[in-house]
Structure formats: structure tokens, C-alpha cells
Amino acid sequence: MxxxxxxxxxxxxxxxxxxxxxxxQSGTVRLTRRHHHARGQLIGAARGLLSVDxxxxxWVVPATHAIWIPxxxxxxxxxxxxxxxxxxxxxxxxxxxxxxxPCILAVSGxxxxxxxxxxxxxxxxxxxxxxxxxxxxxxxxxxxxPAAPLGLAMPSDARLLKxxxxxxxxxxxxxxxxxxxxxxxxxxxxxxxxxxxxxxxSFTEWRQRLRLLRSLELLAAGRPVTAIALxxxxxxxxxxxxxxxxxxxxxxGRYEQxxxxx
Numbered sequence: 001m002x003x004x005x006x007x008x009x010x011x012x013x014x015x016x017x018x019x020x021x022x023x024x025q026s027g028t029v030r031l032t033r034r035h036h037h038a039r040g041q042l043i044g045a046a047r048g049l050l051s052v053d054x055x056x057x058x059w060v061v062p063a064t065h066a067i068w069i070p071x072x073x074x075x076x077x078x079x080x081x082x083x084x085x086x087x088x089x090x091x092x093x094x095x096x097x098x099x100x101x102p103c104i105l106a107v108s109g110x111x112x113x114x115x116x117x118x119x120x121x122x123x124x125x126x127x128x129x130x131x132x133x134x135x136x137x138x139x140x141x142x143x144x145x146p147a148a149p150l151g152l153a154m155p156s157d158a159r160l161l162k163x164x165x166x167x168x169x170x171x172x173x174x175x176x177x178x179x180x181x182x183x184x185x186x187x188x189x190x191x192x193x194x195x196x197x198x199x200x201x202s203f204t205e206w207r208q209r210l211r212l213l214r215s216l217e218l219l220a221a222g223r224p225v226t227a228i229a230l231x232x233x234x235x236x237x238x239x240x241x242x243x244x245x246x247x248x249x250x251x252x253g254r255y256e257q258x259x260x261x262x
Contacts, residue, residue: 004032005087011037016126018094019135021118023086030083034076040095041069042142043077044107044115046084049220052077054102058168059151060213062220062255066107068099068142075102080217086115088138098142105145114138149247152209155198159184160191167207171214172233177203212247215240219256228252 004011005022020039025046034053043050044066052059052067054075061067069075071092079085090098114137121127127135155161163180167173180203181188195203211232218228229240244252 006089008037010124011039011041011089014038014092016091017124017135018091018127018132019118019138020089020124021086021115021121021138022089023116023119025082025084027082029081030077030079030085032077034074036072036074037089038071038092040071040090040092040098041075042088042090042105043067043069044086044112045079046086048082048084049080049216050077050085051080051217052102056156057102057151057153058213059102059104060216061104061150062216064107065104065148065150066111066145067102067104069102070098070100071095073102080220086119088115088118088142090139090142094139098139099147102151104148104150105142106148108141108145111138111141111145114141150213152206152213153199153201155195157194157198159186160194160198163191164206167210171207171211172231174233208243209247212243215244215252216255219252225252225256 005024006020010020023046043052043061045061045063047063049063050061050067052061052069052075054067054069055073059067114134117134118131118138121131154164163184175183177191178188181191184191186194192203195201195206199206201209211234215228215232218231219225223231225241226237229237232240234240241251244250244255248255
């Protein structure tokens, strides 16, 4: 378990300051167990990827995005490769008009620069007038940031959750839906219906999304696109690239370039 970025009492403090920001780089992987605090938190990667469990969903956060965690929501984090990231902790009373559920947000250049400036503030006491104006700019940027479809809900039904966890461990497992249903002890028709109700995706769509999220991790680790496609169970590289482009708006190669540190 990695030590917290700020003291737990500050993460749950209702007192000033309105906003706390911190940035950190280390030569090791960062892993934090699920926890919660009273302040809302925006978590971003400076490079590479972060995987976040928040509420009932798993999220992958590339360096172009950040994840918003409302106050009181259980969450945990893992970096893929050495950690380089930042967090903004927002006083609970200032979170009322911010998203009320975990979501991944696109990060503007203004938000990146404002967070970098706020992370340089040394004091955890009340903000100066200049600092408070910048804090409200950060809150405005969070409020107006567009959401990105990179999350993946986990089902709550015990049988479906058993399947989801097994696939999370081995996304390239090529068993058919009927085989998964028999393995988990659920009728195929019930599996299909329950997956849509509980996750918003059909079983096939859910598995595709899981593979896509895992591919982001593998891209960050430097795996070739062809090897990733084959590892994740795609019959050919073209099918993988087409899905990647449809969801993320770029080919895997171009997306990987956008995450690379020059």
C-alpha cells in the first residue's frame, strides 16, 4: 500500500482551504486500497495510465483525462508503470454543483496549468485572494469538462460478477457466452438480460469494452498493437483497431503517441 498524497485528516477536512492540490512523480507503481474521504477528488495522470475502482465501476484514466470522485465514494487506484500524477481535493460544501457520480473528464490545457500552479502552494491554510480566484477557475473547469466513455460498470448479480471478475483477470478468454453461462450456473437468456440491466451493455459489448480498457494499459507498457490484439482474443488486428477508433476517436498507434513522454 502506498502512503496517501495528503494527510487523511486534510482529505476529510471541512475547514479551509477551499481546494488542495498535489502533484507527485515516483519511480515505482502507486497502489492505494479502497478508501473514502469527505472531500471530492479529481485524479489525473501526468503520463501513462491510472486504473481506478470507484463505486461499482472500474475506470482507466489516460493522461489526457482525469476522474472525478464525489465526496464519500469508495475508491482505489493503481498506476501502470511508475507513478506520475496529481490530485485536487475539493471542500465538500463546494461540490454541490459538481458531478454527483464518478466520471472521467477530458482535461483542458487551462485546467492542467491551473492545477500545476495550485500544487505549488505550500500552505494548507486559508487561500489568499489570488489563490482563491484560481481555485474557482479550477472548479469551473471541472464543472464544464466533457465526460469521456472510458468507464466500465461491474454487475451486482453474484453469477454475473463471477464472470466479470474472471474476464477481468483474463480478458482474452475466448469462451462463448453460452459457455460462460453454464460455468456460472445461469441461463444464457438470463445472462443476456441481466448484463444489460446491470451494466448498460450486452455481454458482448461489455467484454469488448473490458478488452479496450486493458489495451490502454498494455499500450502504456509498450506492447505492440498486433501483440495486444492477439493477446486480447481478437481474430485480426483490423477488428481491434476499428473498435479502438470507434470508441476513442484515434487508432491505437496515435493514441499511444499522445501518451508518450517526449
